[in-house]
Amino acid sequence: MTLRADGDLRAGEHLVGHDEVVMGTVFSFDVALGRGGARGELHVALRHACALLHRLDALLSLWKPESAMSRYRSGALESLPCELTEVFERCAQAKAATDGWFDAEAMPGGMDPTGLVKGWAGQRALDILVGAGFPDAMVNAAGDVATSGGPGGPGRWRIGIQHPGSRAHLLGVAAVDGAIATSGCYERGPHLYDPFERRLTSRFASATVTGPDLTLADALATALAVAGPTGFSFVERLAGYEAVAMAADGTTRQSSGWRFAPVDV
Amino acid sequence: MLSVSVTASGSKITAVTIASLDDGGNFRSQSIDQQSIPILEQEAMQAQSANIQGVSGASYTSAGFQQSLQGALQSLGL
Numbered sequence: 182m183t184l185r186a187d188g189d190l191r192a193g194e195h196l197v198g199h200d201e202v203v204m205g206t207v208f209s210f211d212v213a214l215g216r217g218g219a220r221g222e223l224h225v226a227l228r229h230a231c232a233l234l235h236r237l238d239a240l241l242s243l244w245k246p247e248s249a250m251s252r253y254r255s256g257a258l259e260s261l262p263c264e265l266t267e268v269f270e271r272c273a274q275a276k277a278a279t280d281g282w283f284d285a286e287a288m289p290g291g292m293d294p295t296g297l298v299k300g301w302a303g304q305r306a307l308d309i310l311v312g313a314g315f316p317d318a319m320v321n322a323a324g325d326v327a328t329s330g331g332p333g334g335p336g337r338w339r340i341g342i343q344h345p346g347s348r349a350h351l352l353g354v355a356a357v358d359g360a361i362a363t364s365g366c367y368e369r370g371p372h373l374y375d376p377f378e379r380r381l382t383s384r385f386a387s388a389t390v391t392g393p394d395l396t397l398a399d400a401l402a403t404a405l406a407v408a409g410p411t412g413f414s415f416v417e418r419l420a421g422y423e424a425v426a427m428a429a430d431g432t433t434r435q436s437s438g439w440r441f442a443p444v445d446v
Numbered sequence: 447m448l449s450v451s452v453t454a455s456g457s458k459i460t461a462v463t464i465a466s467l468d469d470g471g472n473f474r475s476q477s478i479d480q481q482s483i484p485i486l487e488q489e490a491m492q493a494q495s496a497n498i499q500g501v502s503g504a505s506y507t508s509a510g511f512q513q514s515l516q517g518a519l520q521s522l523g524l
Contacts, residue, residue, distance in 0.1 A: 324503040369505065
């Protein structure tokens with residue numbers, strides 16, 4: 182599904198899109214052309230965005246022994262590429278913002294920024310589209326979504342939040358201004374790691390965070406899923422960020438400023 | 447695991463059907479399924495007719511994408 186020179190775009194009634202297989206998953210792009218440039222220009226911008234994703238994957242993947250990140254972990258890397266420096270800085274910011282609940286350095290096997298890399302990459306891919314003159318765009322990084330503008334006309338992008346107990350259901354809809362990220366173990370099994378107890382665990386079945394930047398939203402969602410109800414204290418402290426989470430018994434909890442979008446519009 | 451079928455008319459999802467349910471063993475306890483599904487089946491239907499452009503959820507793999515709601519939305523060109 183790599184974007185080819187001769188096209189390979191999804192074309193809906195209002196939106197043009199593309200799905201790119203990268204980082205072991207699928208990144209989905211959707212762009213409303215109304216306020217933006219022409220279709221040919223979009224194709225060029227998408228190729229740039231996808232090239233960035235593959236470059237970041239080659240640098241940061243822990244599944245590729247030759248990546249800079251893998252070599253850093255094994256002590257074989259002599260100088261840090263600027264992308265690693267930036268990711269490490271974002272990890273340090275996320276650790277501080279979450280009172281230590283997001284801690285890339287405490288992960289088993291050493292430094293592991295996986296909990297925010299997809300969000301960071303998705304935000305950077307969106308920034309390429311917006312910078313290329315497409316202000317109404319959305320990048321879905323395997324369930325973590327960076328948005329700009331809306332799907333055409335007034336109104337924001339409307340994003341459904343997957344229900345953790347049923348693939349067929351949503352736990353609600355959010356009209357997103359910026360980013361929305363969700364963390365949970367219902368897709369890939371237990372992988373969330375508690376940096377204090379140093380074991381795999383999570384205290385919410387699903388944790389969703391909205392805010393201006395997908396990198397931090399992604400890390401906050403991961404930290405909130407691990408921390409459980411106590412994690413709402415760091416969400417409340419961050420201006421512009423809101424959260425909703427569902428526990429294993431199906432009960433939900435929201436931050437003070439969280440708003441679901443009306444479902445019937 | 448859940449087995450899900452999505453029915454579409456034109457570009458709208460008209461039905462989401464759950465074919466089977468059991469206790470997945472992780473977070474998906476029997477009680478969450480039993481409590482939430484009868485309530486949420488209706489909400490999910492409304493959500494689809496309310497025209498969402500994407501789905502946020504726990505990270506799927508490239509294989510999992512095909513079974514995800516995000517994948518279903520895109521196969522319909524929504």
